[in-house]
Amino acid sequence: MQVLAHDxxxxxLEKVRRDRKGNLLIYIGEGCCDGTAxxxxxxxxxxxxxxxxxxxxGVPVYTSQRLAALHAGETWLLSVISSVSxxxxxxxxxxxxxxxxxxxxxxxx
Amino acid sequence: xxxxYPLFIGGKKVSARSGETFEVINPSNGKxxxxxxxxxxxxxxxxxxxxxxxxxxGVWCRVPPGERADMMFKIADRIAKRAQELASxxxxxxxxxxxxxxxxxxxxxxxxxxxxxxILNNFPIREELPSIGWxxxxxxxxxxxxxxVCGLITPWNFPMLLAGWKLAPAIAMGNAVVxxxxxxxxLTTLLLAEIFQExxxxxxxxxxxxxxxxxxxxxxxxxxxxxxxxxxxxxAVGRRIMQLASHTVKRVTLELGGKSPAIVLRDADPDxxxxxxxxxTFLHSGQICESGTRLIVPRELQDDIVDRLVAKASTIxxxxxxxxxxxxxxxxxxxxxxxxxxxxxxxxxxGATLACGGKIPDLPEALAGGFYVQPTIFKNVDNxxxxxxEEIFGPVLCVIPYDTEEEAVRIANDTIYGLAAGVWSKNVxxxxxxxxxxxxxxxxxxxxxxxxxxxxxxxxxxxxxxxxSGYQVLFEYSQTKHLHTSMVPDVNQRTWYRLxxxxxxxK
Numbered sequence: 001m002q003v004l005a006h007d008x009x010x011x012x013l014e015k016v017r018r019d020r021k022g023n024l025l026i027y028i029g030e031g032c033c034d035g036t037a038x039x040x041x042x043x044x045x046x047x048x049x050x051x052x053x054x055x056x057x058g059v060p061v062y063t064s065q066r067l068a069a070l071h072a073g074e075t076w077l078l079s080v081i082s083s084v085s086x087x088x089x090x091x092x093x094x095x096x097x098x099x100x101x102x103x104x105x106x107x108x109x
Numbered sequence: 110x111x112x113x114y115p116l117f118i119g120g121k122k123v124s125a126r127s128g129e130t131f132e133v134i135n136p137s138n139g140k141x142x143x144x145x146x147x148x149x150x151x152x153x154x155x156x157x158x159x160x161x162x163x164x165x166x167g168v169w170c171r172v173p174p175g176e177r178a179d180m181m182f183k184i185a186d187r188i189a190k191r192a193q194e195l196a197s198x199x200x201x202x203x204x205x206x207x208x209x210x211x212x213x214x215x216x217x218x219x220x221x222x223x224x225x226x227x228i229l230n231n232f233p234i235r236e237e238l239p240s241i242g243w244x245x246x247x248x249x250x251x252x253x254x255x256x257x258v259c260g261l262i263t264p265w266n267f268p269m270l271l272a273g274w275k276l277a278p279a280i281a282m283g284n285a286v287v288x289x290x291x292x293x294x295x296l297t298t299l300l301l302a303e304i305f306q307e308x309x310x311x312x313x314x315x316x317x318x319x320x321x322x323x324x325x326x327x328x329x330x331x332x333x334x335x336x337x338x339x340x341x342x343x344x345a346v347g348r349r350i351m352q353l354a355s356h357t358v359k360r361v362t363l364e365l366g367g368k369s370p371a372i373v374l375r376d377a378d379p380d381x382x383x384x385x386x387x388x389x390t391f392l393h394s395g396q397i398c399e400s401g402t403r404l405i406v407p408r409e410l411q412d413d414i415v416d417r418l419v420a421k422a423s424t425i426x427x428x429x430x431x432x433x434x435x436x437x438x439x440x441x442x443x444x445x446x447x448x449x450x451x452x453x454x455x456x457x458x459x460g461a462t463l464a465c466g467g468k469i470p471d472l473p474e475a476l477a478g479g480f481y482v483q484p485t486i487f488k489n490v491d492n493x494x495x496x497x498x499e500e501i502f503g504p505v506l507c508v509i510p511y512d513t514e515e516e517a518v519r520i521a522n523d524t525i526y527g528l529a530a531g532v533w534s535k536n537v538x539x540x541x542x543x544x545x546x547x548x549x550x551x552x553x554x555x556x557x558x559x560x561x562x563x564x565x566x567x568x569x570x571x572x573x574x575x576x577x578s579g580y581q582v583l584f585e586y587s588q589t590k591h592l593h594t595s596m597v598p599d600v601n602q603r604t605w606y607r608l609x610x611x612x613x614x615x616k
Binding site: 102 | 134265266345348352444448451500502
């Protein structure tokens, strides 16, 4: 599983870096009734078996070993949409939500 | 212009300090249905402060349990009186059909308070231990006390009912509460706070802060003035909450995701399965954490079962959640709709056979802005596929064939989740025995969604820990104190002090 990041993610991260001083990390989990993955967290401790699936404009993108295996060989594009969301993802503080969509590797990096 | 809903802090309806608001969208038509005050960290801190002051004042936590139980009954009565208003508002904000919110949710909500009151009346708030005489006579009392300030974070799928699941036991045990409803669906929780006030619950016991954002969620979970967190949502966020709550060693209850399996045994009633399996999956468009999304069927019966499921699914009326004729309404948001459609495509890509659905339904122009997905059934699903492993949270049923019952149990348990499971069979005792092998907090035999206020509900494995409902939930919202009173007045009779001192106190 490889995750690439759209430019819109860079704009979000730039704002977040101004407001938060901790280590940022994007975690791809599964959605549920609180919103939709992926999540942008500050100082989040990933599990020892977590797999790094990419780097989004300087922020590491992790997922679980299980999801990485399920999506092996796939490339996903991380982008940002406007949304009223919860899910503890820092993106929601800016009225935004990170979303993943299936992509071809050459689209953007 | 849409109605404005303020925050509810200390018994007062207040705007956010920032003056900011956010909009709530009706998923049935995609239009704004309300404007809500958008709480910031300052508002959250104020709510926690008020809750803490209220708790410390003893105005509620020192009320005798019997009187707190009476308050539960009063609230239940009031909910029943305002049932239509609650159900209508719940449908407007969440897309849950009026048929369900009126016919089930609001009744279950009232029942939750009634049953919690009944359980409280029989709950061992105070127990005296028998004397054991060693090392000397003493009175030993075990008391259950409230935890303090509880931070409750609820989801958008059943916002009213799940708020009740947390609020009823929290209040019953004498706690004060700061509740943050999901930003898509805060309206009925705000209305509930008003109902509590009408019933005479002291101001400051229940405080509602609405608004999107990580900051206010983090503020609740990390605040030193909050003693307990109860959260319903995804496993990833549950892990985030555990990490944040660990800084102040808060008690945590987590009700997380699911990918619940239902095993169909060879003797199962096909008519019962065809309706039951669809009820398990498609109620509320599959947006239920305990939905039965994996139907594990005998390989030789798969085609027949799927034919029946497809025929029955075609009879489900999709449409505006406010219409009583609607059986399946929209999903909650555009994002959720897209996520579901992406999963359906993933199922096709991995080689599962689409038996029906898979698209946005054709609906009248008036519903064009709504977020609808057809009831979708895949067959020939392998349990290793994404659609069988990941929680889609939409109307997608995966039919997975098996050859032996041992294999069926293995498939059922092959998931990181363990919220619910089920078995369909005419042989009840055999079904129950198989049910005992399933690693899930709730197992239904020949049924689904049968949650009761007096039965504990919660997860095994990564579906979380702690329980909602039942008498068990009262333990989640209380802590245990051992009150020991020595009945040995003479220091020289306290032989156990000689463990430290060489000589007797007086000679």
